[in-house]
Amino acid sequence: MPSRHPLIERGLPLLAGLLCLALASLALALASGSADIPGARVWQLLWTPDGSVDARILHQLRLPRALTAFAVGGLLALAGALMQVLLRNPLGDPYVLGVSGGAAAAVLGAMLLGWGAAWHAPAAFAGAFGSMLLVFALGRAGEWQLPRLLLTGVVVAAGWGALISFVLSLSPPVRLPGMLFWLMGDLSDADAPLLPSATLLAGLGVALTIARDLNLSVHGSARAQALGVEVRRLQIIVYALASLLTAVAVTTAGAVGFVGLITPHMVRLLGGSDHRVLLPGAVLLGGSLLAVADTAARTLAAPLQLPVGVLTALLGVPVFLLLLNRLHRPGGVG
Amino acid sequence: MTGHTALLELRGLDVAIGGRRVCEGLELRLDAGQAWAVLGPNGVGKTTLLHTLAGLRAPAAGEIRWGGRPLAQWPRRALARQVGVLFQQPEAGFPSRVRETVLAGRHPHLGRWGWESAADLAAADAALAATGLARLTDRLLHTLSGGERRRVDIATLLAQDPVCALLDEPGNHLDLAALLRMLDLLHGRFTAPGRALVAVMHDPGTALRYCSHLLLLPGDGRWQAGPAARLGDAGHLSALYGHPLVRLTGPAGPVFAPR
Numbered sequence: 001m002p003s004r005h006p007l008i009e010r011g012l013p014l015l016a017g018l019l020c021l022a023l024a025s026l027a028l029a030l031a032s033g034s035a036d037i038p039g040a041r042v043w044q045l046l047w048t049p050d051g052s053v054d055a056r057i058l059h060q061l062r063l064p065r066a067l068t069a070f071a072v073g074g075l076l077a078l079a080g081a082l083m084q085v086l087l088r089n090p091l092g093d094p095y096v097l098g099v100s101g102g103a104a105a106a107v108l109g110a111m112l113l114g115w116g117a118a119w120h121a122p123a124a125f126a127g128a129f130g131s132m133l134l135v136f137a138l139g140r141a142g143e144w145q146l147p148r149l150l151l152t153g154v155v156v157a158a159g160w161g162a163l164i165s166f167v168l169s170l171s172p173p174v175r176l177p178g179m180l181f182w183l184m185g186d187l188s189d190a191d192a193p194l195l196p197s198a199t200l201l202a203g204l205g206v207a208l209t210i211a212r213d214l215n216l217s218v219h220g221s222a223r224a225q226a227l228g229v230e231v232r233r234l235q236i237i238v239y240a241l242a243s244l245l246t247a248v249a250v251t252t253a254g255a256v257g258f259v260g261l262i263t264p265h266m267v268r269l270l271g272g273s274d275h276r277v278l279l280p281g282a283v284l285l286g287g288s289l290l291a292v293a294d295t296a297a298r299t300l301a302a303p304l305q306l307p308v309g310v311l312t313a314l315l316g317v318p319v320f321l322l323l324l325n326r327l328h329r330p331g332g333v334g
Numbered sequence: 335m336t337g338h339t340a341l342l343e344l345r346g347l348d349v350a351i352g353g354r355r356v357c358e359g360l361e362l363r364l365d366a367g368q369a370w371a372v373l374g375p376n377g378v379g380k381t382t383l384l385h386t387l388a389g390l391r392a393p394a395a396g397e398i399r400w401g402g403r404p405l406a407q408w409p410r411r412a413l414a415r416q417v418g419v420l421f422q423q424p425e426a427g428f429p430s431r432v433r434e435t436v437l438a439g440r441h442p443h444l445g446r447w448g449w450e451s452a453a454d455l456a457a458a459d460a461a462l463a464a465t466g467l468a469r470l471t472d473r474l475l476h477t478l479s480g481g482e483r484r485r486v487d488i489a490t491l492l493a494q495d496p497v498c499a500l501l502d503e504p505g506n507h508l509d510l511a512a513l514l515r516m517l518d519l520l521h522g523r524f525t526a527p528g529r530a531l532v533a534v535m536h537d538p539g540t541a542l543r544y545c546s547h548l549l550l551l552p553g554d555g556r557w558q559a560g561p562a563a564r565l566g567d568a569g570h571l572s573a574l575y576g577h578p579l580v581r582l583t584g585p586a587g588p589v590f591a592p593r
Binding site: 218219223226 | 385388389390410411412413414415418419421425427428429430431433434435437438439441442444446447449450455494
């Protein structure tokens with residue numbers, strides 16, 4: 001009996017399931033909020049806005065925010081999946097390499113100096129990218145060595161952490177809540193889904209062109225090279241891409257933790273270890289996770305808005321631990 | 335010398351690692367149909383030499399030509415169709431399954447956007463069947479025994495289907511019977527017309543059973559290369575390992591016993 005392609009056997013059902021989850025999470029985000037709009041009306045208004053208050057709530061508040069949350073979750077999950085292969089380390093995550101630390105330090109610095117909110121996004125982007133270039137320059141002296149890169153990133157991240165504490169301790173008390181929210185990840189001002197969504201789609205497109213190379217890289221760079229992968233070029237692409245995705249994510253939503261770390265593992269545990277499935281699967285699951293977390297963040301304690309980063313961790317950690325325990329036993333299916 | 339192009343040609347090759355001279359001025363010509371064994375004491379750099387031939391590290395000096403073309407001019411993917419490596423040790427990575435790992439061996443035969451065709455799937459399944467892994471295809475690598483894991487690597491190399499195979503201690507982790515089955519398999523595949531193999535080995539008897547030529551590396555930069563019939567005697571091998579060996583006649587070729 002000729003066997004079927006493993007991606008068709010295993011990957012397609014998984015991706016179909018995650019796509020349903022993604023649509024459900026967006027539906028939940030659109031139907032939840034302080035204004036009580038029935039589900040059928042949400043569906044109707046979504047396609048034919050009639051200028052009513054409900055329609056404006058849906059199109060000007062909930063939809064952009066849900067899409068932004070989804071895109072940021074997708075960006076972080078994709079960046080995490082890429083970092084984990086690059087470092088061949090299950091703890092790989094955009095945050096480990098100090099990218100978000102750089103962004104946070106820059107934004108908090110701007111807040112301390114009393115710069116307006118308009119400066120926060122450029123400062124975050126500059127901080128994220130500056131930190132990435134710093135780690136890149138320090139971590140690759142001569143030969144590219146992964147342990148060295150990882151260590152450099154971890155140490156730089158710790159440095160940013162100290163700088164952040166320093167800024168916080170200098171800051172006047174009135175500015176502290178805003179700063180802390182930013183550090184915990186905050187989508188309450190997020191209403192521009194275009195940049196993160198476009199970056200996500202473009203990034204996923206690029207990542208899919210190197211998906212098979214990534215499959216080989218998890219077995220070590222010598223093996224990947226012996227099977228025809230230009231490893232150095234691949235590492236540079238992966239590093240630049242993951243950093244760019246992270247920079248856009250933190251610029252949009254602040255420092256949202258855990259999504260980048262746990263989402264790729266969740267997809268792997270569900271059976272998607274081939275990167276042609278893992279990468280889109282991580283985008284769908286990460287997006288869903290953040291869309292649901294953000295819905296909870298703005299409804300649980302309404303009218304108070306909670307920082308979404310707290311909820312991603314509160315939601316993600318138990319789900320991840322459950323999956324790890326249920327599926328990841330020696331000889332088990334996961 | 336014959337007029338046709340050698341599969342692999344080494345000219346004046348110097349390889350060094352960590353201040354140790356692996357070989358100096360190595361001249362070697364690997365022709366289709368030949369099987370070479372690389373013999374030498376532990377730590378002389380046999381693996382380093384193999385990796386240098388595969389283009390995984392640069393030589394200190396000299397020239398490596400695959401199919402008449404200098405190594406540096408080979409695009410990585412094309413090179414992976416010319417030469418495949420069986421690595422000495424497995425590397426721990428993320429969990430992956432036996433069949434997808436073996437299927438990944440088809441990588442150099444696919445375009446950037448290409449998906450594995452029915453022919454690629456068939457090649458992977460044939461490699462799984464040949465290595466006796468047909469019943470383990472859905473298992474995760476880290477749940478396998480050392481010998482099973484070794485056979486996954488061998489199956490991946492068979493799926494890769496290169497012209498020349500570089501085998502680094504192919505018998506690692508294999509029991510005696512499995513060792514002979516796997517070496518029969520690899521020898522059959524890579525001494526077929528147009529193909530060749532180079533294998534780092536530790537047992538001179540096994541080397542002589544399967545290989546037509548020997549490369550002896552004592553570890554001081556000197557080397558001896560030539561037909562097994564000339565170099566595979568107790569004198570050369572005793573000098574190589576620095577221990578007196580006796581050549582005995584076994585049921586299927588010579589066996590070397592320490593004195």
